[in-house]
Amino acid sequence: MEISDYQLKKLRNYLNNEIGIYVDDSKMQTIYKRKLLKLLKEKGYSDFEEFYKDLVLKKSSFLKQDLINVFMVNETYFFREKYQFDTLVKHVLPELHIKRPANEIINILCAPVSSGEELYSIAIMLMEEGELIKKRDFMLLGIDVDSDAIAKAKAGIYSARSVHKLPPELIEKYFVKTGNLYKVKDFLKKAVNFKIVNIMDKYQMKKLGMFDVIFSRNMLIYFDEKSKREVLATFYNILKNDGYLFLGHAERVPSDIVLFKSMKIGDSFVYKKTADS
């Protein structure tokens, strides 16, 4: 079977519209063409147009999900860019704890969470800090469009590579080692929630509720400018006043977007939604 450059571009535009990612021509013609051919074969298609018709016209949600799972880059690990979690636990959450009414739950969203390591890391940091969770309830939610990644997050079973940045005493405390795998202990699993959500879907995002903190690391770098701006507007809408947005180290809110106030707290650059911003 052959897939032409025109067909690859058609699929690239479809994905761009649906989930925001933009794959450049060279990656499309190499890595993704190979992945796509494999998927089509697995699904029993001998012609790209047949596949595309089912995807777009029949709106097959299974086919769409399989395609999304093939295209996603899920790279993540525990304690990735740990200094941001330090800023969260040492500065941001203590400030929010003082500002929010005593009985209000503090809601933290990881969007995207990939296979869960980022959200479990936040839960571990909170448990290690120890004082805040005695005084305040927290709700930790992780979302991703990749259903395989969310299934892995819910299972909570990781390779040695995933936990390589964790100190041995924390591995001992929060994981059960079976063979080469590390399984998250039940008490940690109970502290987090995961859901399949497309961040580009404004309706689904609004239904999640309002958040005090949003982590969105290492996804917007894969998005085109327009989708990135749409997602930032969505984050603004679901962030409470005085709430904080953390982006990946290579990501920035464009300087002409004045909705967020950027600042350095601890070792991290963060974005704050203020009543006057």
Ligand SMILES: C[S@@+](CC[C@H](N)C(=O)[O-])C[C@H]1O[C@@H](n2cnc3c(N)ncnc32)[C@H](O)[C@@H]1O
């Ligand atoms: C490189 S991972 C980043 C994971 C984690 N935040 C980190 O920094 O370690 C990027 C994730 O973005 C997810 N993603 C891409 N587009 C998305 C969308 N439209 N909605 C939700 N998740 C998306 C992918 O499925 C992938 O799991």
